Every structure is written in structure tokens, then in C-alpha cells.
Amino acid sequence: MKFTDEQLKFTRMLAETLPYGILILDTEDRIIGINRNCSFFLNITDPEPQARTYRQVLSENIEGSLSRVIQETRDKGYMLERTLRLSLSGGVQITAAVSSSLLCETGGIIYGMVIVFKEMTASQELERMRELDELKSLFISTVSHDLKAPLTSICGYADVLLQFSGEKLDEEETEYVRIIKQEGLRLTNMINDMLNVASIESGNLHLRPVLCSVKDILYDVLKVSVIDKARHSFFVDLEEGLPALWLDRDQMVRVFINLINNAVKYSPEGGTIKLRAYVKERNLQVDVIDPGVGMSQETLNHLFEKFFRARSDAVSQIKGTGLGLVITKGIVEEHGGIMAVKSNEGKGSTFSVILPLRLSEHKPESC
Amino acid sequence: MGDKPENWKNRIKFLVVEDDIPVRTFTVRILKLLGFSGTIYEAESGKEGLAVMSRDKDIHCIICDWHMSDIDGFAFIQRVRAERPQEDIAILMASGESMTGKITDVLEHGADDYLMKPFTTEDFQKKLDKVLSGIKEKLEQDTVR
Numbered sequence: 385m386k387f388t389d390e391q392l393k394f395t396r397m398l399a400e401t402l403p404y405g406i407l408i409l410d411t412e413d414r415i416i417g418i419n420r421n422c423s424f425f426l427n428i429t430d431p432e433p434q435a436r437t438y439r440q441v442l443s444e445n446i447e448g449s450l451s452r453v454i455q456e457t458r459d460k461g462y463m464l465e466r467t468l469r470l471s472l473s474g475g476v477q478i479t480a481a482v483s484s485s486l487l488c489e490t491g492g493i494i495y496g497m498v499i500v501f502k503e504m505t506a507s508q509e510l511e512r513m514r515e516l517d518e519l520k521s522l523f524i525s526t527v528s529h530d531l532k533a534p535l536t537s538i539c540g541y542a543d544v545l546l547q548f549s550g551e552k553l554d555e556e557e558t559e560y561v562r563i564i565k566q567e568g569l570r571l572t573n574m575i576n577d578m579l580n581v582a583s584i585e586s587g588n589l590h591l592r593p594v595l596c597s598v599k600d601i602l603y604d605v606l607k608v609s610v611i612d613k614a615r616h617s618f619f620v621d622l623e624e625g626l627p628a629l630w631l632d633r634d635q636m637v638r639v640f641i642n643l644i645n646n647a648v649k650y651s652p653e654g655g656t657i658k659l660r661a662y663v664k665e666r667n668l669q670v671d672v673i674d675p676g677v678g679m680s681q682e683t684l685n686h687l688f689e690k691f692f693r694a695r696s697d698a699v700s701q702i703k704g705t706g707l708g709l710v711i712t713k714g715i716v717e718e719h720g721g722i723m724a725v726k727s728n729e730g731k732g733s734t735f736s737v738i739l740p741l742r743l744s745e746h747k748p749e750s751c
Numbered sequence: 752m753g754d755k756p757e758n759w760k761n762r763i764k765f766l767v768v769e770d771d772i773p774v775r776t777f778t779v780r781i782l783k784l785l786g787f788s789g790t791i792y793e794a795e796s797g798k799e800g801l802a803v804m805s806r807d808k809d810i811h812c813i814i815c816d817w818h819m820s821d822i823d824g825f826a827f828i829q830r831v832r833a834e835r836p837q838e839d840i841a842i843l844m845a846s847g848e849s850m851t852g853k854i855t856d857v858l859e860h861g862a863d864d865y866l867m868k869p870f871t872t873e874d875f876q877k878k879l880d881k882v883l884s885g886i887k888e889k890l891e892q893d894t895v896r
Contacts, residue, residue: 529818532847532868533771539869540777547872548784572869575847592855 405480405501408487411494413437413454425480425501426450427473446470450499457484457497467504479504517586524582528575535575539568577707581690584714591632591718598626598661598670601633605640606659615654623662629739635715642712643672643735650733651676663741667721670737679727687725688713759890763883764790764807768800768815768827769845774868778814778845781875797822801830810840811886812879814866817846817857825860832861841882845870 387395399406405422409415415433423433426446433441438450449468456463465483472478484499542565545553553561583589599622606618647657655675662669679687691706713723720740727733765782769775772795779791792810794800797819804810813831817824824844831842844857845866854865863882866874 529847533774536771536847536869537773537777539871540781543871543873544781544784568869 403502405503407438407499407501408496409438409454409499410496413439415441416496422501424472425470425478425503427471429473443471453482453484453499454497457486457499461486468501470501479508521582521586521588524578528579531575532572535568535572539565539572542568574707577711580711581707581714584711584718589635589714589718591635593630593632593719595628596631596633596636597628598622598631598636598668601631601636602640602659602661602670605637605644609641609644609648616648616651617656619656619658621658621660626661626663627668627741629668630742631719631739632715636719639712639715639737640670640672642708643737646708646735647672647674647676647733650674664738666741667738668741669739671734672736673732673734675732678729678731678733680729684725684727688723759887760786761789762890763787763812763886764792764810766792766794766800766803766810766813766815768794768797768813768819770795770816770819774816781872784872785876785879796820797824797827797830800827804831804834811890812841812843812883814843814845817844817848824857824862828857828861837861837863838885841886843878843882 399417399419402419403421404419405425406417406419407415407422407426408417414435414437416435418428418433422428426442428441430436430441438454439447442450453463453468462485463483465481468480468482470478470480481502481504482499484497486494487496487498488494542561545561546558546565549558602620602622606620644657644659651657651674653676657675658671658673660669660671660673688709690710709723716723716737716739722738724736724738725733726736765787767775767778767782769778775793775795779793782791790807792803792807794803797815798821800813800815804813815824815827819827822830824846828842828844831840842862843864843866844862845868846857847868848854854867857865864878866878
């Protein structure tokens, strides 16, 4: 078989580029072609293995496995993919998928055989991670569902006692029942947060975007936010002609409920919480600015990590799961947006939701 | 003899489909506390619920769970709706599922409303008032005739 220099150069380049180990043997088991990946997989240290038989260059344990591959290929003409454990230099073990075939012309002249090795460790690891992730999601969903049933009875009966007992419960007993109900609902919120985080992490949030007005969303959120009116007030500053955006309304309501409730929670001394919405470059930005306790740089570094809670005397009494901001950030990012935060310890924080405007969203909202 | 204003509450028939016994018992009790003193059937699975429906064709309202051991809430609603339209029977789905997308799916599959577990008496009453408004009117008209 005659090749031009160009053909040989191209074939060599191709063999070196492919992410596989390629070994070509002649009919006498001599190595007539081997790429760098193959030398690495088979731990061949001989710099010139060509023209020597594979038995001469391979270590004993690899040689045994490969002999079986070669024998089967000779018998059948090919060998379907199977896995082999290979030891690399330094004792690192990898799993490789090996397949082989006789190298022959259409007329039947056999030149030898080609054996292909494909590294499987990374894909096996990915598969294992995927299975673990599915298991985790199933676990969270099952546990959460099974936890909600007893919570329904606990919160439900506590509520029935509060609603229907009339004078049968004295003041102290009523207070105990009220706490049972309140704590049951707190546990429910924690479970819902965990479910939401699991959905975000597994990419199962499935947004249902509708064209909606950020102004309406903000005013709706203000109605349901838990504020101590004696201590907190809101100042809302919305730019004229804000465009309507394609957003999952319920999820975006959740984002601003989280941010506004946090602004209230972390401003225990009270004060004015400012909401600002405006178009900046090609984004619609909403800032939630609180005059609260603020955060240190160390806290800011970990703020969006799961279960992270700021630890300082100023916030030690504030309850939470450490999941609210993870969910908030996940929802904003699922909309193609980003979250930004600035803070001065002791002076307050600004949380910004920055949502990209699509071309059709540059017009002012109709409502 | 004329019926009292709340008489429709004595004649409305419920079916509560729920595999968790304490939750099922609680749902039945709260219905009674809210003054529904008529028939309340109980079923612990979707299939059992369908069997009850085939025995009594006059059930007015189903309160069912989403996650059931045999058939899920979607399949159950579809089977019910194949025979009984929305004006004929109200379905209130009660579940711990909190994802808004899934809740929308339930409503699109033929449930009249969705009640998130755990629920308060007030939540339950509000949702019931909403899903039963048509049936209440129908039963009150029947009383007048």
C-alpha cells in the first residue's frame, strides 16, 4: 500500500487529534502505528515502539488483557466494545472501553488489526453524578411530600382548635396552640424552600413567562410583605415608561417578596426601604435598598451559598433557612438576569435584580 | 315545608380521596365543622375513588390528593372529567406540591381549584366556597322547585 507524504502527514495528524488511543498491529503482532493517547493508556515508555511486537513493549498485566482482545479479533474479525481496567504511570487506574477490528481491504487481504481505546472514567463519573443527582431530587421530593401529610394534620388541628374552641381554651393554652401552628407553617416554608432549591439545581424550574409589568409586581409584593408599619416605611421610585417584560409572574413575585422581606428583617431598627426601578443600558434594574445592619465582605463572599447564614450579634435573632437568596438568584438567572449586591456594614445593603431587555421589550408598558 | 337557607349543605355529597389516613380524617372532620352534614364518602386510592363514583352518580364534589399510590392526581381527574363535566362535579385538588408550574398543570387538566397542604380552615373554606358556587346555586334551585 503506497501513501503520499501528504496523506501520511494528514493521517498522523488525525490519529494524534482524536480523543482515543489507537493501536495498529500487523499480522505478526508488530506495532505499525500508535498514537500518543494509546502510549499513555498502555503506559508505554519505549519512545520507538514501532516494529516491535506488543508483547515486547507492554507490561505483563496489560499484555494479558490485550492478548485476549487480539485473539478474539482474529477469530471473529472484530471485537465489540468492552471495558478494561488499565494502570497508568504512578499507579493511577482508569477504565477504558476497547473495541477492535481486522484491518483488511475489500478483496480480503489482511494487513493486521486496529484497536481503539476510549477513556471511560470521566463519563462514568458523570453518569454516577447524574444518578446521584436524580436520587437526591427523588429523595427530597418524596421526603417533602411525606412530611407535608403530618404537617397538614398538625397545622390543621391547631387551626381548628383556634377557630372552633371558643372559650374552652384559656389565654395561655391558646398561645401554645398558636405556636404549634406557627412553627408548623415555618417547617412547611423550610420544606418548600428545599423543594425550590432542588428544582432550580436540577433545571426543573420550567418558567411560564407572560408579558408583565414590574410596577404591578412590586405593588402586589408590597401588599403582602411582612412589615412593621410602626417602624418601616417604603419609598418607591419607578422610572417613567418602564417596559413590560416576559417574566414568570409567580416566580418574580417570589423574588421580590424574598428581597423586600429580607430588607425588613435586616433593618431591625426600622427606617425607609427604597425600591427603585429603571432602565440601564439594555437591562431593567430593580434595586431594593435597606438602611439595615449591612454585611461584612466575608459575608458577601458567601451570601448566595446554600444554607449560609450571616453570623453576627446584629442578626443572630433573625430566623431563616439560608435558602431564600439561593432561590432568588436561581429564579433571576433562569430569566437570563443577574443579581448584584452592595453593602456597608452597619449602614445597609442594596440588592439589585438586573433583567435583560429583549428587542420587543424596549417599548413602555401599556398599563 | 320550605328548606332552611343552609339546607344545600345537608344535601351536597362529597368524596374525599386521600391515601394518608390522618389527613383524610382531618378533611372529613373539617367538612363537618363547616356544616356539611350530608354524605361524605372516603377513598384511600384513586381507583377506590373511581369505584365509589361508579356506585353513586350524584356526588357533587371531590377533594383529592395528587400523589396517590395507584394512579396520580392527573390521571384521576382525567378519568373523572371523561364522564362528568365541570358544571356537574367540582374537583378540589389538595396537595403538598408547591411549584406554580405544576399547580397550573392541575388546573389545565380539569381541577376547579388547588389547595396547598398544609391548609388552614380559612383557606379550605375560601376554596370550597369558590368551587361549590355553581353547585350551591343548582341545589338551591332544586329546593325551590
